[in-house]
Amino acid sequence: xxxxxxxxxxxxxxxxxxxxxxxxxxxxxxxxxxxxxxxxxxxxxxxxxxxxxxxxxxxxxxxxxxxxxxxxxxxxxxxxxxxxxxxxxxxxxxxxxxxxxxxxxxxxxxxxxxxxxxxxxxxxxxxxxx
Numbered sequence: 712x713x714x715x716x717x718x719x720x721x722x723x724x725x726x727x728x729x730x731x732x733x734x735x736x737x738x739x740x741x742x743x744x745x746x747x748x749x750x751x752x753x754x755x756x757x758x759x760x761x762x763x764x765x766x767x768x769x770x771x772x773x774x775x776x777x778x779x780x781x782x783x784x785x786x787x788x789x790x791x792x793x794x795x796x797x798x799x800x801x802x803x804x805x806x807x808x809x810x811x812x813x814x815x816x817x818x819x820x821x822x823x824x825x826x827x828x829x830x831x832x833x834x835x836x837x838x839x840x841x
Contacts, residue, residue: 751784751791752777758796762805767815775815776800778829783837802836 755777764772779799784791800806818824 747790748781751781751795754791754793754796755780758793758800764805764815768819770819771815771817774819774825775828778825779832782829782832786834786837798837
C-alpha cells in the first residue's frame with residue numbers, strides 16, 4: 712500500500728495577503744501598506760550610519776526613520792527610496808544635527824510606541840514644500 716501525501720490548499724482557497732488587497736483596512740493603528748517596507752530599514756541604516764543624536768540609541772533612531780520613510784513611500788503609492796529617508800531626516804532636523812529628539816527613545820522595542828510615533832506624523836508634514 713502506498714503512503715498518502717496531503718496536497719497544498721489551492722490558491723483560490725487561500726485567504727488574501729493584506730498587501731494585495733485593493734481596499735486595505737484604514738483607521739487609527741492600521742498602518743499603511745507599501746511594497747518593500749523592509750527596504751526602508753536598510754536605507755535608514757545606511758543613511759544613519761554616521762549620525763549620532765544625544766540621548767537616542769542608534770537602533771531606535773534607525774527604526775523611527777525607517778518607519779516614517781515607509782509611511783511616506785506608501786502614501787505616494789510606491790516602494791521606499793533613499794529620498795524618502797532623507798526627507799524624514801530633514802523633517803526631524805537630523806541631517807544638520809540641529810535637533811535632539813527624545814521621541815525616538817525606546818522605539819525599537821515597542822510596537823505600540825512605533826504605531827504612536829508613525830501616526831503622529833501627518834501627510835502634510837511628509838510632503839511639505841520648502
